[in-house]
Amino acid sequence: MAPVPMPISTSSTTIDTVVSRSTGRAMRVRWPRSRRPSTRPARKARARASMGRGPCAQGWNGDQPELYGDRWRLSIPCPPPEWWRCRADVASMHKNKRMNADRQGPAAPGRMTRMVEITHRRVPVGEVTLHVAEAGRPDAPVMLFLHGFPEFWYAWKGMMSRFAGEYRCVAPDLRGFGESDAPAEVDAYRTKRVVGDILGLIDALGGEKVILVAHDWGGAAAWSFAMAHPGRIHRLIILNSPHPATFQRELMRNPEQIRASQYFRLFRTPEAEEKLSANDFDWLWRFSMRPVYDKGLMTDEDRAAYLEAWGRPGRLTGGLNWYRASPIDVVPAGTTPPEQPLLDPAVYSVRVPTLVIWGLGDTALVPGLIEGLEAWVPDLRIERVQHATHWIAHEAPDEVEAHIRDFLSKRG
Incomplete structure (x- = not known):
């Protein structure tokens, strides 16, 4: 089933912008406030300790932000110390974001390359x-x-x-x-x-x-x-x-x-x-x-x-x-x-x-x-x-x- 935009409730969620290390592109993620990652040193230490044991390899079961506008979940800790290990997840996210963007316009690039009068x-x-x-x-x-x-x-x-x-x-x-x-x-x-x-x-x-x-x-x-x-x-x-x-x-x-x-x-x-x-x-x-x-x-x-x-x-x-x-x-x-x-x-x-x-x-x-x-x-x-x-x-x-x-x- 195609990704479906999800409503954002500002009373219970927070929207963050995160930069991918593999692509350099900014992405918006939605966090339930009760689970938003803190910046405490202890948490940073735990994140650093996970280096070499990436979430894609071991199955991350910690905080999982929902991608803004998608139902897919990107299984990475945030801040993501080893985002580069999740290239498949990032690629899938970008593909689906492009698909949703395509549908908001009259036509996607490559499908109708020239505008003509009909x-x-x-x-x-x-x-x-x-x-x-x-x-x-x-x-x-x-x-x-x-x-x-x-x-x-x-x-x-x-x-x-x-x-x-x-x-x-x-x-x-x-x-x-x-x-x-x-x-x-x-x-x-x-x-x-x-x-x-x-x-x-x-x-x-x-x-x-x-x-x-x-x-x-x-x-x-x-x-x-x-x-x-x-x-x-x-x-x-x-x-x-x-x-x-x-x-x-x-x-x-x-x-x-x-x-x-x-x-x-x-x-x-x-x-x-x-x-x-x-x-x-x-x-x-x-x-x-x-x-x-x-x-x-x-x-x-x-x-x-x-x-x-x-x-x-x-x-x-x-x-x-x-x-x-x-x-x-x-x-x-x-x-x-x-x-x-x-x-x-x-x-x-x-x-x-x-x-x-x-x-x-x-x-x-x-x-x-x-x-x-x-x-x-x-x-x-x-x-x-x-x-x-x-x-x-x-x-x-x-x-x-x-x-x-x-x-x-x-x-x-």
Whole structure:
């Protein structure tokens, strides 16, 4: 669990500033007054006697100050005669202090390295009207970003800031999400409807070929769009989203993927909305964005934006309808699914230069999904990111940007 700021009661505590010998940085510690260390010579003598028997080595059980703003305790005597022996504790404290500081500002360094102007408008695309965020020059090549569940255009804010100097970056709320229209019927989220939205949006943007960047359900839509309209895509870039053929294969043959996909079964139930939205969307937050937040990669402002988007009328149902409309069959864990013929590469192939960037720590989509993918995507490049999970655009933005730029520069 992330460190949580703790209230300070000036009637029962005292706040001291202590300088670390290992880093030279000042730190604030909170002492209960009844346990505040004295400066008596006898106490100093005991502290000196502890030299060579550091608290990290022997397990200090004396006075332990609580770090101001954190729940962690730094196990050192104070004044600390051998703070240098507790470098791991000090490093952990600084890391968590930085995480808390990150959340108080609009974004942490490295996550959004450039400030760009993002404009918003509504674009009719046929059956529905989509809310669209844009950044960059209107005359530049279009880089179109498609988000997944339970995100919305905001998920691409950081990437848009990185590419807006060279491209016209466009990030819609897909149907059912954010400020876009959210039809109530499950049938409104079938693949052909979503593909039609993308085609209508590209036409509204001028009709030129686009660089299509997509994640999760946005990736599922992008795969289908690339199969149906390869001539509308200049380059396809997929982040942790399986091609339908390898997804079908793994859900038939890989018990690990079957277990990982059990949430599909929950999301298709009539009770899903109630469960996911209870206690201010607590279950949905923990299922999705909480790990990113706990790593200090999202601010409180980001969290509020997600909760607002989820709370719009009909939008949670709209997002869940993507699961309900999908033909993907997920059997209960521990059962054997019926064997079916794999999707024919002649029908389900993607004839577009494609880059797949995959976070290998994804617990919902196992790495086996990218094995053998070249049978359906002949012009394929795969980049594996060891330390990233499903939320790779948040966790490894530098790597994602570098892979995209390298792919585009070599392809022209």
